[in-house]
Amino acid sequence: MIANALLIFVIASIWIGCIGFARLSTPLDRLHCVSFVAASAGPLAVALAFAADGFSDRAWKIVLLVVLMLVNGAALTHATARTIVWRASTGERS
DSSP states (O other): OHHHHHHHHHHHHHHHHHHHHHHOOSHHHHHHHHHHHHHHHHHHHHHHHHHHHSSOHHHHHHHHHHHHHHHHHHHHHHHHHHHHHHHHHHTOOO
Protein backbone atom coordinates (compact mmCIF):
# COMPACT_ATOMS: atom_id res chain seq x y z
CA MET A 1 0.00 0.00 0.00
CA ILE A 2 2.78 2.44 0.91
CA ALA A 3 4.76 1.49 -2.20
CA ASN A 4 1.75 2.22 -4.40
CA ALA A 5 1.27 5.65 -2.82
CA LEU A 6 4.96 6.48 -3.27
CA LEU A 7 4.82 5.37 -6.89
CA ILE A 8 1.89 7.74 -7.46
CA PHE A 9 3.93 10.58 -5.91
CA VAL A 10 6.93 9.78 -8.14
CA ILE A 11 4.76 9.82 -11.25
CA ALA A 12 2.97 12.99 -10.14
CA SER A 13 6.25 14.84 -9.56
CA ILE A 14 7.48 13.83 -13.02
CA TRP A 15 4.24 15.01 -14.63
CA ILE A 16 4.39 18.32 -12.73
CA GLY A 17 7.91 18.84 -14.09
CA CYS A 18 6.78 17.97 -17.62
CA ILE A 19 3.84 20.36 -17.48
CA GLY A 20 6.06 23.11 -16.11
CA PHE A 21 8.63 22.46 -18.83
CA ALA A 22 5.94 22.77 -21.52
CA ARG A 23 4.47 25.95 -20.05
CA LEU A 24 7.64 27.93 -19.33
CA SER A 25 9.14 29.96 -22.13
CA THR A 26 12.79 30.66 -21.34
CA PRO A 27 15.55 28.06 -21.27
CA LEU A 28 16.58 29.00 -17.72
CA ASP A 29 13.03 28.50 -16.48
CA ARG A 30 12.84 25.14 -18.23
CA LEU A 31 16.11 24.13 -16.61
CA HIS A 32 14.45 24.59 -13.23
CA CYS A 33 11.80 22.05 -14.21
CA VAL A 34 14.42 19.49 -15.17
CA SER A 35 16.17 20.00 -11.84
CA PHE A 36 12.85 19.74 -10.01
CA VAL A 37 12.17 16.31 -11.48
CA ALA A 38 15.60 15.03 -10.44
CA ALA A 39 15.36 16.50 -6.95
CA SER A 40 11.80 15.38 -6.25
CA ALA A 41 11.42 12.04 -8.02
CA GLY A 42 14.83 10.70 -6.97
CA PRO A 43 14.34 10.72 -3.20
CA LEU A 44 10.79 9.47 -3.64
CA ALA A 45 12.13 6.58 -5.73
CA VAL A 46 14.56 5.77 -2.90
CA ALA A 47 11.70 5.72 -0.41
CA LEU A 48 9.76 3.52 -2.82
CA ALA A 49 12.66 1.08 -3.09
CA PHE A 50 12.94 0.75 0.68
CA ALA A 51 9.17 0.40 1.05
CA ALA A 52 9.03 -2.32 -1.60
CA ASP A 53 12.24 -4.25 -0.81
CA GLY A 54 13.28 -3.26 2.70
CA PHE A 55 17.01 -2.90 3.32
CA SER A 56 18.07 -4.92 0.28
CA ASP A 57 21.08 -4.55 -1.99
CA ARG A 58 18.87 -3.15 -4.73
CA ALA A 59 17.51 -0.41 -2.46
CA TRP A 60 21.04 0.64 -1.45
CA LYS A 61 22.11 0.70 -5.10
CA ILE A 62 19.20 3.02 -5.84
CA VAL A 63 20.35 5.27 -2.97
CA LEU A 64 23.81 5.43 -4.53
CA LEU A 65 22.42 6.19 -7.99
CA VAL A 66 20.13 8.93 -6.71
CA VAL A 67 22.91 10.58 -4.69
CA LEU A 68 25.19 10.51 -7.72
CA MET A 69 22.39 11.84 -9.91
CA LEU A 70 21.75 14.74 -7.53
CA VAL A 71 25.42 15.68 -7.26
CA ASN A 72 26.15 15.31 -10.97
CA GLY A 73 22.81 16.86 -11.88
CA ALA A 74 23.58 19.95 -9.84
CA ALA A 75 26.93 20.38 -11.58
CA LEU A 76 25.42 19.76 -15.00
CA THR A 77 22.56 22.19 -14.34
CA HIS A 78 25.04 24.86 -13.24
CA ALA A 79 27.20 24.37 -16.33
CA THR A 80 24.16 24.42 -18.60
CA ALA A 81 22.84 27.61 -17.01
CA ARG A 82 26.22 29.31 -17.41
CA THR A 83 26.26 28.33 -21.07
CA ILE A 84 22.73 29.65 -21.61
CA VAL A 85 23.61 32.97 -19.97
CA TRP A 86 26.88 33.22 -21.93
CA ARG A 87 25.17 32.52 -25.24
CA ALA A 88 22.45 35.07 -24.45
CA SER A 89 25.06 37.74 -23.61
CA THR A 90 27.06 37.15 -26.80
CA GLY A 91 24.02 36.85 -29.04
CA GLU A 92 25.14 33.46 -30.35
CA ARG A 93 22.46 31.17 -31.76
CA SER A 94 22.66 27.54 -32.76
